[in-house]
Amino acid sequence: MTGCRWQHSCQAVKKAGDSPGTFLSGITQASVGCLSVYNNQADRVLVGMASAVTRMLGQISAIASSSGRNHVSARRRRSSNSNINQEEFPCYSVCVARIAIMVMLAILIGLLTLLTWHFTKVYTRTSLNSLAHGLRYELLQRPLLRMWKILNSTVEITTSQVRLSEYVIRKYGKAENQAQEIELYEVMRDVTWALFSSRKALNSMSIKYRNGFVQAFHRDLRDKNTYYIYSNLDNYTMVEPYSMNRSSPHDQGWNDQMIHGNVSAVWYREPLDPDTGRKTGKQKEIPPDELINIAGISQVPDGAASWHVAVSKFTNSPLLSAALPVWDEDRGSIVAVVGVTTALYSVGQLMKELVDLHGGHIYLTSQKGWLLATSSSTPLLRNSSSGPTLTMAEDSQDEIIQSAAKWLNKTYHDKLPLNHEVLSANAILGDQRYYIDSFFLNLTRLPMVGVLCIPRKNIMGKVDAREIKTFIILISASVCILVVGCICIFILTNGVSKEMKLRAELISHLDARRKAEASSNFKSQFLANMSHELRTPMAAVIGLLDILLCDDSLTNEQYATITQIRRCSTALLRLLNNILDISKVESGKLVLEEAEYDLGRELEGLVDMFSVQCKNRNVEAIIDLSDDMPKVVRGDSGRVVQIFANLISNSIKFTTSGYIILRGWCENLNSFSPNENFYVDQRALWSAYQKKIKRNEKKSCKNDNTMILFFEVEDTGCGIDPSKWESVFESFEQADPSTTRLHGGTGLGLCIVRTLVDKMGGEIRVVKKNGSGTLMQLYLLLNTPTDIPRESYRLKFAQHNLKVVLALNGKTSRSILSCWLLKHEVPIWEANEWNELTHVLQELFKPTYTQNLTYEPLEAEFLRKEGAKMAIFIIVIDIGMLNITTDIWKEQLNFLDAINTRAKFAWILNHDTSNTIKIELRRRGHLLMVNGPLYKTKMTHIIEAVIKESSLDQSKKNIMWTDAHATIQIDTTHTKSSNDSEIPETNSVGSSHIEETNQENFAVYGVVSNFFPELTEVGSEWGRVTSFPNDNSNSEQQVDQKVKTGQKDLEGLYILLAEDQPILQRVATMMLEQMGAKVVVVGDGVQAVEALNTQKETRYDLILMDCQMPKMDGYEATKAIRKAETESVSHIPIVALTAHAMSSDEAKCLEVGMDAYLTKPIDCKLMVSTILSLTKCRT
């Protein structure tokens, strides 16, 4: 069984595949150890076992770990190739490990069981066997001793009888007569009686004389009587004492002849008192030789003592009879023979007593196999035809004795050991197992064999029973332990296998994730590369198209085609830019710039731009920024504009009618109070924001200048299904795939928006909206610059007594504007269309209207009155109010002319307003024109212009008006336009102050030339519109003055310029010197380093370093300078100048130790601010 297990385990191990060979050898060693158990060398076995067990355990752990290692390595190998069978492998190996451990356990427990069982058995058995052997020996020895004693005593008695007889016969042997003879017999009788009575164990004692006379005493063991037996003296003649001649052969015959010849002899028996020997009864005549054996001469044929076992009719046990001759004086002849018989009954009795306790059997046989004594009560004699005879042991009526004798006979046949000693522990007699022991008692003339049969049960029965029980218990216990152990192993390894499975899954997941990430990276990389590669030729295409468009020789058709191509190219480029943006963001390379800009202006410009598109689609584009929006914020203007451009263009795409509103308001981070004035429920967004705030409370609350700017883009388009509200922000996702066909697009826009908003610390989402359309809410965290005071600026329109008529087509924008104006306490009237406007105007100017043409004085009077009141009418008219399709518009203008003198007209132009109308309007004196759409800033400008105009001197006004070209740009993209709106009293910002006043001095009202916002969509360059300043030299002087007084910001700075190109050298030097700085120019990096080293008294405050220079480029030079600086504590700011405009270049510059980064061509303002910030830091 064990071998079987080993085989099994070996197979299991082989199954495991690449198991280490050492394991096999370990197993072999272990099995050798096991085998040695069976050599029954207990101590060595124990040691061997212990070592084998330790080795085995070591091997188990080794195989477990090695299989684990194999497993892992195999996994790695596999995972690189394929994922097939990945799940099967761990199960398999766990199975193998489990089986191996179980087998080990089984073997261990089995061995332990066997050992325990074996030792229990062996030791008990050995000790018991020796005990049993002693017992058996003792048991056998005692009857033999008894027998020996009996024999001895018989011999003694016989000898003493012989001696006494010899003495008596000698004394009375010379009997001459009958009387003397009788006397002899009497004496002999007494002597014999004395001896006989002294030995109770004797059965009989007889003396036979030569003459045939017999005297005998006999104890009948059955009736406990003692008899005296004698023959009749009458028959014996007194014969001459015969000479016994030993040499004469015929002498020997007398005894038998005499006995047989004296058949007629009469024998008598008289009962005696067993104690006294006196006669107790009458003598009775008995047939001779019937009762007892009378030893005759025939029994002592050679005159020596003889022994034999006899039987008698009166006892059922064999008798031991001994006979000795009685010699005469000269020992010449035998005069009598003495015979003594002893019953062996007592031996049997003893044996019975002995074995009674043990339940066994003992018997004694003669050497021939005749039974002499047994422990059983079965008769030893058999009645045969010739009287009772002894029985052979094989024929004993006791089955056990019989079968034992047969067993002995069968086992040993004739080849009995010489001394008849047999010790057998395992003879099966009947259906029981017996111990059989035989001993040989070598008595002279009567050798005897004693056999002892003891049932094994009686001695070893309990041991045997225990042995089996122990074995069963051991086996069952070990089986239990095995089962429990196996279950434990199973449970334990189950966990392990689960863990391994999980680990395998984890690994595969990790692999999958890595792959996915890699592929995603590849995708982004690919997209980025592709779009970058595509962008370059696209830029070239567009550039070439631009060149082509400049060509005057093109036909109209060609021109149109090229324009179309250019538009398509632009669209394509925009798409590429989007993709590039996405991949930039995904690869984390998007770096937000941090620069100050006017958010409001950017957004207004954006709306201006989109309004053209909206106008074409009959959609209103409205911007509604609250007054508390910060004018200047820090951030990446391009990206912010990109966000809104995407959102608005998206809205336009899906809106066919209605309006698109961009709302914006602001909350300071530290003073938020829900503002109910806004249309939108902002609480949802706000709560989301607050959650975020809580998370990074510490970070954001420290910075007081962080503003939360909330924005909404609302449209009245088809809307987005609520289930798609989240997914629209994912890449290449559109709310409704079918719209792709209709509207085109890639679905990248919103994705870019979300990533950008996230990047700016904000959040965007779609919000439920009343009515159709989409409402996007977002907020951005933007910093406001610290040095610009963020005072809440309030327009003070109310004190100017303004009255405004809004005649606008767009309902929504009109209502927003009117709300806003009402808030500022400006009374307004609204008109939706021409008729309504006329109605309103008639209402307002009733007196004038009726007396319009006829009553000039009245009009003048009215004017005076109005003037006194200082009431100013502003009539804002959308050009769309005029009916342009026919000539009616001229009449409409005529109508308006009537009130021109009393009200200021501000015309809202469309991008497609024809030149004739504009010329006509100008001709009629309507000089205040703005491009649509109208929003608050423009409205403010209009109002301010009107206020200024009315406050200016009349004569000057006239001059201005005559100059057709005296125009002012209400330039929405102008740098200071937001500040323009501030009235001078409130303007306290120093640097812009002069420019402000300058502009106001020479800039007069006129046509706004911003008719067509140039939508150069390549890049983020917005249409830059030039203004036409007045031609007086005054302005130029003032500009100079401005530069000199206001911007000598770099006064006293000592700057080292490292630049190889003479032009740039010249330009930069010029710029810097105008700012008041002193410039030293060097041509390359080597010179720059030298210049720094040789500086003596004057120290350079800053270095402007071109990156690409001969000999030593800017990076190297910077490294060298920084290296030199490590010795001293000084740190000279270095600003990089480079023509590369990538963020990575900036990173490279900063990496080598530069402090800032400027791109070529040099932007003067940026340069100055950079230099100032660096030098300021330093001081």
Next chain:
Amino acid sequence: MSSVLQLQRQFIDYTTSLHNEGYLDNQFTELQKLQDESNPDFVTEVVSMYFEDSDKLLNNLTTALQQRNVDYKQVDAHAHQFKGSSSSIGAKRVTNVCAHFKGFCEAKNLDGCLRCLQQVKQEYIFFRNKLEALFRLEQQILQAGGSVPMVE
């Protein structure tokens, strides 16, 4: 006076057209702003420097590209220099073509480089002519006693 005004207007129109057509960008305006009494001829000085430099660079480029084994690195350096100086002067279109030129250089595309060289030359000549015309106009204005208007 009227002729001065007319000339001034013409000057402004011309400058605007140059801007609109992409020949010039604000960098040129910046340069103009830098000109003051202390450096009355700053713009002309810089522009003439640019012309000299450009002539030299174009020659260098032409010779470099005529070599049997074109040293693209050198060509690229020249193109880069040309681009830098052009952008400093505000010659937008020249700058753009230079950027393409650089792209071809990096790609080691000889055909593209030669094509670009032609374009650059062409653009440069355009630019030069236009600028010279502008300067002529400026001179006329100055001769007529007016001041050169500022174009923003």
